[in-house]
Amino acid sequence: MPPNGHVGDDAFVRFAGIQKTYDGEALIVKDLNLDIARGEFFTMLGPSGSGKTTTLMMLAGFEVPTEGSIFLAGRSIGTMPPHKRDIGMVFQNYALFPHMTVEENLAFPLKVRKLPKPEMEARIKRALEMVRLSAQGKRRPAQLSGGQQQRVALARALVFEPKLVLMDEPLGALDKQLREEMQFEIKHIHENLGVTVVYVTHDQGEALTMSDRIAVFNDGVIQQIAKPAELYERPENVFVAKFIGENNQLSGKIIALNEPACTVEMPGAGIIQALAVNVGMVEQPTVLSLRPERVKLNPLPGSLPNIFSAKVMEVIYLGDHIRARMSVCGRDDFVVKLSNSEGIAHVEPGVEMTLGWKMEDCRALRPS
Known part of the structure; x- marks a missing residue:
């Protein structure tokens, strides 16, 4: 079995013996053992059907492992509902509330957590400044460009100051130039906040640009985990060599x-x-x-x-x-x-x- 990566006993996210099947026969994720460090930008990279998004959804709580345990900050979260995990999520389709303004979208996760109004206003202001949208707070999503909507989605995932943010193909709907700009923007925000990011993509260039480490998935199994340069320069098997770069x-x-x-x-x-x-x-x-x-x-x-x-x-x-x-x-x-x-x-x-x-x-x- 290929090595699945280890960052020590103080792993912030830990997958231990995870298996996932929907029909009781075909395994979508096979014997996954994986540690992710606190503050790391960790990317799950692979083709469609490789198990990367299913793995992310199990961490988010939207899917339940067939076998194994998932730990967050040393605590098992297997029976914890998604809203109790205190995880920020960013999706490809933005998932913004169309009838709400930008500020109201950002206020939503804060209201759920019953923050006092002055604290809410301060956090919303900081989050909008962070994604350079201070002037767009009163607008609705339909009045914004795709890139601006994705910035709002990113701000909403960060506004309640989670320790972990999950991103599922967040730049897939953007054009090439905007996608490249957002890659650097997300990376800079990550560096400034020190938040742990688990990122899913099928785009190898995106993974190489943004990640501290990358796990290459294929057929439900991690083929190799490494830093971007090592993954490109020293692939360990034919699949990784073929999938990463020409x-x-x-x-x-x-x-x-x-x-x-x-x-x-x-x-x-x-x-x-x-x-x-x-x-x-x-x-x-x-x-x-x-x-x-x-x-x-x-x-x-x-x-x-x-x-x-x-x-x-x-x-x-x-x-x-x-x-x-x-x-x-x-x-x-x-x-x-x-x-x-x-x-x-x-x-x-x-x-x-x-x-x-x-x-x-x-x-x-x-x-x-």
Whole structure:
């Protein structure tokens, strides 16, 4: 079973032996053991149906685990109703009350908690300042843009000063530029308040930008938990390598194992030196993972352990870099990313060249 992450005995959120099924047969979440630290921005990342949203909903109290226990600040919350958990929630569809003004939306969770009016007014004022909407307090949601509505939803989740905020695809309905702006805004608010955030998304760029740690879910199981840079640079299995960022995957057979290196034979395409990350024995199959930006053009002979002839099949201009599809190692879908500062005018369809990469940039993994 992959490691599910541990932050010590003082974990703020703890999932212990959690299983979830709706029909008594298919497990949506399988044997989840996970600790989240106080003040952490923790992201659950994965494709649709991977179990990440179900996990979040169990923490919120909207779903009940089939097996296992969930702890918040050391206290079991399995039988506690959602409104007693004192958790802030932000959803993709904002879930604002359309008939209320912005201020009235923010006042709602404070009235439920029976705060005195002066305290309510002070908190609403602070929350609106925090999301830069001080001038919009008297407006109704329909009079605001999508980005402003999401800011109100964020302010409402924070106005009663919860210790934990859950966010379920909160930026999914926004356009690309606004989504990127809100990523930084949410991250800055998190840093300033020190609140614990558990965030669900299927967008890997969003997860890499915002998170302290990321758990990659697939088929109800956490595949890897790591900091963003480690997840991208050092994926532990084929699924994570493929799901996080663009990736060349080459299938071969291990013919020599001399850790940390291994030698891999590519059928009809030669020999590759790779980093043995998660492999079987000699003669067993492996999948090599290589990031497109790690590939070098026309390296000097002998300067790299892996050098191959290649032919440019397609070039796509993307502003600050180009994405070139090459024919190499028996594959016509090998991708290379090249910065515009690298002198790429000669990279055109039909041109033949050599490509090379370091052993440690090519990660050998089990096929599944």
